[in-house]
Amino acid sequence: MTTLLHETLNNASIYMPTPARIVRVESLTAVEKLYKIELPSGFSLDHRPGQFVEVSILGIGEAPISLCSSPSRSNGSFELCVRKVGKLTEAIHRMKPGAMIGIRGPFGRPFPVDRFAGKDLLLVAGGLGLAPLKSVIDEVLDNRGHYGRVIIAYGARSPQDMLFTSDLAAWDARDDVEVYTTVDYPAEGWTGNVGMITSLIPQIAFDGRHMVAVTVGPPVMYRYVVKELLKRRIPEGNIWMSFERQMKCAVGKCGHCQMHHIYTCQYGPSFTYLEVKDLEEAFG
Numbered sequence: 001m002t003t004l005l006h007e008t009l010n011n012a013s014i015y016m017p018t019p020a021r022i023v024r025v026e027s028l029t030a031v032e033k034l035y036k037i038e039l040p041s042g043f044s045l046d047h048r049p050g051q052f053v054e055v056s057i058l059g060i061g062e063a064p065i066s067l068c069s070s071p072s073r074s075n076g077s078f079e080l081c082v083r084k085v086g087k088l089t090e091a092i093h094r095m096k097p098g099a100m101i102g103i104r105g106p107f108g109r110p111f112p113v114d115r116f117a118g119k120d121l122l123l124v125a126g127g128l129g130l131a132p133l134k135s136v137i138d139e140v141l142d143n144r145g146h147y148g149r150v151i152i153a154y155g156a157r158s159p160q161d162m163l164f165t166s167d168l169a170a171w172d173a174r175d176d177v178e179v180y181t182t183v184d185y186p187a188e189g190w191t192g193n194v195g196m197i198t199s200l201i202p203q204i205a206f207d208g209r210h211m212v213a214v215t216v217g218p219p220v221m222y223r224y225v226v227k228e229l230l231k232r233r234i235p236e237g238n239i240w241m242s243f244e245r246q247m248k249c250a251v252g253k254c255g256h257c258q259m260h261h262i263y264t265c266q267y268g269p270s271f272t273y274l275e276v277k278d279l280e281e282a283f284g
Helices: 005-009 087-093 127-141 165-173 219-231
Strands: 018-027 032-038 052-057 061-066 077-083 100-107 120-126 150-156 178-183 211-216 239-242 270-272
Touching: 032 087, 052 077, 052 087, 061 077, 061 087, 061 100, 061 127, 077 087, 077 127, 120 127, 120 219, 127 150, 127 165, 127 211, 150 165, 165 178, 211 219, 219 239
Parallel strands: 120 150, 120 211, 150 178, 211 239
Antiparallel strands: 018 032, 018 100, 032 077, 052 061, 052 100, 239 270
C-alpha cells in the first residue's frame, strides 16, 4: 500500500510537491551523486524499502528516483542516489547543500522485508540497482537477528563504476554478511571476479528452498538472474524484482510505466517473478 506524504501529514494534493532541502552531497562515481534530503520540521517521509519519490525543480521538470536509505535510519531525512542522464538530473548535479527541491511521495509497493523474517536472503544488484537495494540491505542489517544468512552479490561495469564502495567494504567486514562482487571490465589492480552478475551465483553455496532473493537492476538482467535462481530451487514467489520502467506521474494517470495490463507505479515497482513471469515486456 502506498503511503503518501501529503495525505498523511497535511492532506494536500498528491500532485503538489513538498519543498525539501539538500543537506549533503557526495560524489560516488563520475555520473552518480548521493544526496541527503531533509524535509520541513515535523515531516516524516514514512517510506518502506523499495519505494521511490518524485523529485522536481521548478521550471525544469520532475522525475522518479529510488530511495536508497532505509526507514530504520530516517529521522526527518532520506537519501537519493542520482545518476546524471538528462536535463533534470543534470540540474540536480549542479546543486549544492542548502538548495531546495520538490518531493512527492513515497510511492509504490515496497519490498515486504517483514515477511522475509526467518529466511536466508540473497540480495543481487546490477549497476545503479544497488541504490534501491541499499534500502533493503540497511533495513535488514538494522534488524539482523530476524533473518538467516544475508548474501549480497553486486556487479558493475568497471571498478570505477561501483557504487557505495565504503558500504560494500563495511558489509564485507562483518561476520554475519557475505559479499560477492564482479565487474564486466577490470581495471589495473582489480583482483576480484570478472564477468556478468550471473557468474557469481554458481559460486555461492545455499539451499534455495529456504531463501528469498531480491534483485534490482536493468530489466534485461532479470531474465538471466532469474534463470540462475530457479536452477537453485528458489521458489518463483520468493524471487522479488523492481521495475521502475519509464515512470512519469507515479499515480497511474499517464500510462508511461504500463507493462501489458499493469501500471508499474500503482502495482509495483516491486513484484515477484510469479506475478510477472508471463509478461514479456517485463524482461525486455
